[in-house]
Amino acid sequence: MLFNSIDFTIFLPIVFLIYWLLNSHLRAQNLFVAISSYVFYGWWDYRFLFLIFFSTVVDFFIAKNIQKSRDPKVRKLLLICSLFTNLGLLGVFKYYNFFVENFNQAFTFLGYHVNGSSLNIVLPVGISFYTFQTLSYTIDVYRSKLQPTHNFVSFAAFVSFFPQLVAGPIERATNLLPQFYKSRKFEYTNAVDGLRQILWGLFKKMVIADNCALYADMIFNNSESYSGSTLALGAVFFAFQIYGDFSGYSDIAIGTSRLFGFNLMQNFAFPYFSRDVAEFWRRWHISLSTWFRDYLYIPLGGSRSHKVRNVFVIFLVSGFWHGANWTFIIWGAINALYFIPLLLAKRNRVNTSIVAENKRLPSPKELFNIITTFSLVTIAWVFFRAESVSHALIFIRDMFSLDLLSLPVYSIRKLIYPIVVLLAFFVVVEWFGRKDKYAIENLLKNKFTPIRWAFYTLIIFLIGMYMQTEETPFIYFQF
Amino acid sequence: MMSIQIINLIKRILIFSVFLIIGYTLLLFLFGSVLKPKHLPNLVYKVGHNYLRLQEVRQTSNVDLLFLGSSHAYRGFDTRIFSASNYKAFNLGSSSQTPIQTLILIDRYLKKLNPKLVVFEVNPMVFASDGVESGLDLIVNDNNDLHSLKMVFNQKNIKLHNTYLYTLVNGIFNDTVYVKNKAYKKGGYVAKLKPAYFNGEEQDKTLITFNENQIKSFETILRRLNKNCINYILVQAPVTSLKYNSYSNIKAFNSLMASYGDYYNYNEVLNLNDTIDFYDSHHLNQTGVNIFNKAFINFLDNNFQDLKE
Numbered sequence: 001m002l003f004n005s006i007d008f009t010i011f012l013p014i015v016f017l018i019y020w021l022l023n024s025h026l027r028a029q030n031l032f033v034a035i036s037s038y039v040f041y042g043w044w045d046y047r048f049l050f051l052i053f054f055s056t057v058v059d060f061f062i063a064k065n066i067q068k069s070r071d072p073k074v075r076k077l078l079l080i081c082s083l084f085t086n087l088g089l090l091g092v093f094k095y096y097n098f099f100v101e102n103f104n105q106a107f108t109f110l111g112y113h114v115n116g117s118s119l120n121i122v123l124p125v126g127i128s129f130y131t132f133q134t135l136s137y138t139i140d141v142y143r144s145k146l147q148p149t150h151n152f153v154s155f156a157a158f159v160s161f162f163p164q165l166v167a168g169p170i171e172r173a174t175n176l177l178p179q180f181y182k183s184r185k186f187e188y189t190n191a192v193d194g195l196r197q198i199l200w201g202l203f204k205k206m207v208i209a210d211n212c213a214l215y216a217d218m219i220f221n222n223s224e225s226y227s228g229s230t231l232a233l234g235a236v237f238f239a240f241q242i243y244g245d246f247s248g249y250s251d252i253a254i255g256t257s258r259l260f261g262f263n264l265m266q267n268f269a270f271p272y273f274s275r276d277v278a279e280f281w282r283r284w285h286i287s288l289s290t291w292f293r294d295y296l297y298i299p300l301g302g303s304r305s306h307k308v309r310n311v312f313v314i315f316l317v318s319g320f321w322h323g324a325n326w327t328f329i330i331w332g333a334i335n336a337l338y339f340i341p342l343l344l345a346k347r348n349r350v351n352t353s354i355v356a357e358n359k360r361l362p363s364p365k366e367l368f369n370i371i372t373t374f375s376l377v378t379i380a381w382v383f384f385r386a387e388s389v390s391h392a393l394i395f396i397r398d399m400f401s402l403d404l405l406s407l408p409v410y411s412i413r414k415l416i417y418p419i420v421v422l423l424a425f426f427v428v429v430e431w432f433g434r435k436d437k438y439a440i441e442n443l444l445k446n447k448f449t450p451i452r453w454a455f456y457t458l459i460i461f462l463i464g465m466y467m468q469t470e471e472t473p474f475i476y477f478q479f
Numbered sequence: 480m481m482s483i484q485i486i487n488l489i490k491r492i493l494i495f496s497v498f499l500i501i502g503y504t505l506l507l508f509l510f511g512s513v514l515k516p517k518h519l520p521n522l523v524y525k526v527g528h529n530y531l532r533l534q535e536v537r538q539t540s541n542v543d544l545l546f547l548g549s550s551h552a553y554r555g556f557d558t559r560i561f562s563a564s565n566y567k568a569f570n571l572g573s574s575s576q577t578p579i580q581t582l583i584l585i586d587r588y589l590k591k592l593n594p595k596l597v598v599f600e601v602n603p604m605v606f607a608s609d610g611v612e613s614g615l616d617l618i619v620n621d622n623n624d625l626h627s628l629k630m631v632f633n634q635k636n637i638k639l640h641n642t643y644l645y646t647l648v649n650g651i652f653n654d655t656v657y658v659k660n661k662a663y664k665k666g667g668y669v670a671k672l673k674p675a676y677f678n679g680e681e682q683d684k685t686l687i688t689f690n691e692n693q694i695k696s697f698e699t700i701l702r703r704l705n706k707n708c709i710n711y712i713l714v715q716a717p718v719t720s721l722k723y724n725s726y727s728n729i730k731a732f733n734s735l736m737a738s739y740g741d742y743y744n745y746n747e748v749l750n751l752n753d754t755i756d757f758y759d760s761h762h763l764n765q766t767g768v769n770i771f772n773k774a775f776i777n778f779l780d781n782n783f784q785d786l787k788e
Contacts, residue, residue, distance in 0.1 A: 006635060020485055188484040192491075418518045453495060457502035464503065464637055465510065465521050469611070 001043040003252045004206055005471050011040065016259055026183050030157045033180075033260070037162035041126070044166075048124040051089060056159045058085045059134045063141040063148035075142060082138040086131040093123055098324030126166030128321060132291055134159050137173035139295055146174050154180040163256040167249045167474055169267040169287035176264070184261030193441065194258030196456075200440045201251025203459050205474065206467040208426050209244030211419045212237040213472070215412065220385055223395045228404035230412055231395055238385045239378045240423060243272060245475045246285070251438050270434045272377075273355050275369035277338040278348035280377055292318055303343075311343060312336045322384070327392060331383040338376055354435050422466065507641060508648045522641045523615045524649065528663040529573045530620040535667065536571060541593045543786045544568040544779075546667070547584070548600025548716075549576045549613070554762050555600065555716040558666025560772040565787045566779070570667030572600065573617065577610035578696035579634070580617050583626040585700060589707065595786050596779075597704055597711040601742075602718070603687040603732045606694065611636045618642050623650075633692070671765060675758035682725035682760055687732055701739060710783075715744040717771055719753040722760040749774060 001007050015036045022029040042049050062082045069075050091099075107113070137158075140146040149155045158177045164170075219226055219234025226234070250267035257264045271283035281289055292314050300310045312333070319332020342348040355370065356362040362370060379396065386392035407413065433439030440459075444452045507522065516525055532553075543566045546556045552572030561568040569592060571584055581599075614630055615638060621627075623646060631643045662669050704711045713736050723729065723746045736742045749771060751757070756767030763771055779786060 020482070023482075186482050186484050188488055191484075191488055195492075418520075450498070453498050454502060456495075457499050458506065460499060461503050461506040461510075464641060465507075465519055467521065467637060469521070469636055469638055 001040050002471055002473060003249065003256075004202060004467075007043065011036075012256065012259075019260055020186055023183065023186070027153060029184075030151075030153045030180055033162075034153060034157040034160055037157065037160035037165055040162040041160065041165060044125055045122070051093075051124055051127065052130060052160050052165075053156075055086060055089065055131060055134050056156050058082065059138050059159075060149070060152055060155050063138050064150070066138070066141050067148045079138060079142045082135065086135050090127060090131050093127055095324045129168050129170055130159055130165060132170045132288075133173075136170070136291065136295065137177065140173055146177075149177060149181075151181070161257075161262070163253040163260075163262075164264060167246070167253070168285075169250055169253065169265050170291055171264060171287065172291075176262070179262050186261060190258050190261070194255040196440060197251050197255030197258070197438050199255075199456060199459055200438055201248040201253075201255060203463055204244040204248030204251065204426075206248075206463050207244075207422055209241045209248060209475075210468045210472050211422065211466055212241035212244065215416060215419065216241050216385065219412070220395070223391070223398065226398075226412075227406055227409060228399050228401040229406050230408040231399040232404060233408045233412065233416075235378045235382050235385075235395075235399065237419075239272070239374070239381050240426075242381065242384070242475060243268075244426075249474045254438075266437050269437075270430055270439075272374055273370055273431065273434055274373050275351040275355060275366060276342060276347070276373055277335065277376060278342045279351040280373055281335070281339065282352075288318065288321070307343065308340055311340055315339065326389050327383045327386055330389060330392070331380055334380040334383065338380070357435070418466065422462065425462075504644055504648055507645050508652075511645050511649065521638045522645055523619055523638060524642065524645055526620055527574070527616070528660045528669055529616050531660055531663045532571070532573070532667045533621045535665070536569065536588050536592070539569050540591050542567045542569045543595050545589075545592050545594035545597045546570040546572055546600065547576070547581050547597060548572045549602060549605050550574055550669075550762065551602050551716040551718070552576070552598075552600035553667055553669050554671070555768060555771060556598070556668065556775075557664070557670070557765075557768050557772050558668045559664055560769065561776065562666065564776045564780075566776070568666055569594075572667065573613060573620075575605065575608060575610075575612040575616070577605045577608045577613050577690075578693045578700055579610040579630060580613040582696045582700050582703075583617060583630060585703060586626055587621075587624070589703075589709070594709060596783055597709055599700070599711055599713050600716050601713050601736055602715055603685075603726050603729065606689050606697070606732070607687050608693065609636070609690065610634060610693065611638060614639050615642050618646055623647065671758050671762070675764055676754050677719055677757040677759055679721070679754055680760065682719075682721045684727050685725050686727050687729075689735075697739075711740065713740055713742040714775075715742075715746060717745045717749055717751050717756075717763060717767065719757050719760045720746075721753055743778070745771060745774070 001011060015032075019029060019032060019036075022032055038049055038052075041052065059082055062078050066075050066078045069078065137146070137155075141148045149158075154177065157180055158171075158173065161171075161176065216234055216237040219230060220238070223231060223234070247268035254264045254267070265287055267285060267287050269283040269286065271280050274280035274283055296317060297310055297314050300306070300313060302310065315332040315336035316329055317332070319328040319330070319335075322328040322331075339348065351369075355366055382395050382399075383389070383392045386395055429443065430439045433441060433443050436442050440455075444455055510519060511522055511524055516523070544561060546552045546568065549572060553570050554572075556568070556570050556572075558568045558570050571588065571592075573580065573584075576584075611634060614634055614636075618627055618631070618639065619642060623643065627643065631639045662672055664670055701711065715733075715736070726732065733742070733744060736744075751763075751767055751770065756763055756770065758764040
């Protein structure tokens with residue numbers, strides 16, 4: 001079920017009302033969350049529900065046995081079982097064809113004929129997200145950071161919690177699971193805040209991302225026939241598309257959770273206002289970056305030993321996590337190359353505060369740094385969006401041709417006025433809300449209610465006027 | 480029990496909803512009045528030739544022939560040619576008209592037009608369509624009533640909602656601007672003014688997926704005609720052979736239509752030339768219209784002798 005669908009508009013209030021009617025029965029309420037989450041997921045394809053259930057059962061029992069066992073070898077073996085199961089599922093459904101095809105190509109290159117056949121596999125939506133979430137649980141139990149739960153219903157609800165099931169934030173068991181143990185209290189202000197965040201998430205997705213997608217697709221799909229400046233425009237549109245799409249999803253997920261009395265972690269913190277790439281990576285997809293930090297970077301030695309290698313590994317794995325394609329791996333590698341000089345110069349933690357804090361506008365230096373960082377990130381996004389590595393390379397080569405300094409082609413220029421105005425509005429609102437968890441959290445908060453409501457009405461109007469008439473899925477569903 | 484806070488939230492949402500409806504409508508009117516149509520993708524407010532047709536239909540009654548259907552109808556049946564053969568005809572076709580909109584039109588105008596024979600032009604694409612384009616055409620160009628409101632709610636498309644709301648508000652403040660349209664001819668036909676010819680472009684293979692709502696509306700229309708004792712025939716107007724052969728399940732469509740009554744598929748009857756007789760893959764040019772209409776009048780003369788004035 002898509003957040004931006006009529007189905008979800010009906011689903012959410014029904015689940016909300018029944019959920020709070022069950023408020024005095026915690027077990028029933030958790031069971032209801034689990035069932036609703038399975039309905040939510042099954043709406044897309046019920047056949048893959050067994051995968052979530054299988055992952056849930058395996059990790060529930062493995063974690064319990066890890067705690068029971070005193071023998072370090074047995075504990076380690078159990079952990080390996082969990083890793084093998086979850087990463088095995090991911091490997092089969094997401095990476096099997098990639099490995100087979102590359103294996104074939106490598107042997108063909110060496111002069112051997114190998115006939116490993118690829119399979120027609122459907123990638124289960126959200127598999128990368130929920131497997132990482134449940135893995136964090138088993139690893140934390142293994143590290144004795146978390147007591148395993150003996151309540152299967154709570155655990156099933158934690159793994160399948162519908163607001164963040166298919167595209168995150170990837171929650172840590174230490175944060176989300178305990179919230180299922182205690183009864184939730186409905187808080188009016190929290191719920192209203194959640195609704196506000198849902199509204200802003202919908203605006204990001206339905207107005208910014210979906211409209212940018214029209215032009216990004218138009219330019220990327222015919223990149224050979226456009227000038228350098230038009231290609232640059234296409235890359236910028238894609239940068240806003242992916243930000244609006246993914247952070248919009250996170251806002252809706254976090255806002256929806258708040259309606260049910262849950263607090264999820266912040267996943268995006270205005271990454272395009274970052275002054276260097278290190279800051280960007282502290283602000284982009286925070287739940288995944290911190291997951292890799294805690295469960296891969298630190299076990300590899302962190303910044304104590306082989307830090308350059310460790311950073312490189314993290315970025316490559318992160319790229320590969322996004323998709324079984326060399327384009328994602330190269331995207332990760334480029335970001336590593338951006339990041340490592342900052343790390344070596346010990347400048348990776350220079351910009352930890354909010355940009356232009358307590359000021360209305362950035363200084364010229366800050367603005368320059370923001371634009372430079374955005375440009376670097378946008379160039380890397382070309383690999384993320386392109387169909388193949390060669391497509392990305394040709395796109396970048398053509399983008400940096402002499403006509404980069406000319407105006408984009410008229411056929412595109414004449415169409416984009418509305419989206420340029422909407423993007424300007426979006427950037428201004430995000431800028432003024434950059435110190436909050438989401439842009440409109442405190443915007444107009446102390447103003448007269450009709451003024452605030454007029455602003456929300458304007459956002460809803462813009463959604464109604466500029467949304468696509470066909471339902472458009474979120475980009476990160478494919479990961 | 481639901482807590483007081485939840486009830487307060489629901490109350491607050493309801494109050495905001497009232498505020499939202501008023502504010503949204505005002506913004507719609509403001510944006511619609513200030514910005515150009517191309518900058519408002521989900522609002523349509525430009526009147527077209529259907530406006531002239533629907534103005535004319537209100538002045539028309541007791542016709543021999545009533546044509547219903549999409550642009551294949553209003554660009555395929557030239558009412559001037561029928562008039563010259565002593566058939567009083569009215570063409571109530573409109574852009575991409577699907578059975579959902581045809582049903583609304585016959586509810587509004589059938590009694591007044593009181594046709595002796597309804598010629599219902601059927602083509603595969605309208606049965607696969609969601610009907611939004613035609614719905615917009617109807618909302619913008621005709622007076623809106625409960626039928627249109629029902630259509631708007633059933634189709635769940637934001638463009639229809641916005642356009643309907645805008646038309647209602649705009650109707651209070653402004654008169655519809657009369658659009659002079661030389662292509663529109665008396666009786667509802669729209670002519671291609673300059674000679675034009677189809678370029679022979681290959682057509683992609685299309686599998687027709689029937690929309691259930693369209694089939695239901697289509698059956699309702701036929702029931703309504705039967706109930707009013709009005710004869711009807713189903714006609715598929717000619718399209719280019721490239722287009723016709725691009726429908727991979729055209730046989731299934733033809734069988735379905737034949738199961739509803741007398742069905743005449745002129746793609747199987749006439750031998751037209753794709754380049755000479757059409758101006759695009761779907762539409763006849765005036766040369767093609769003349770041939771098609773002559774053949775059709777011949778058919779009427781032979782099979783429906785009591786139709787003429």
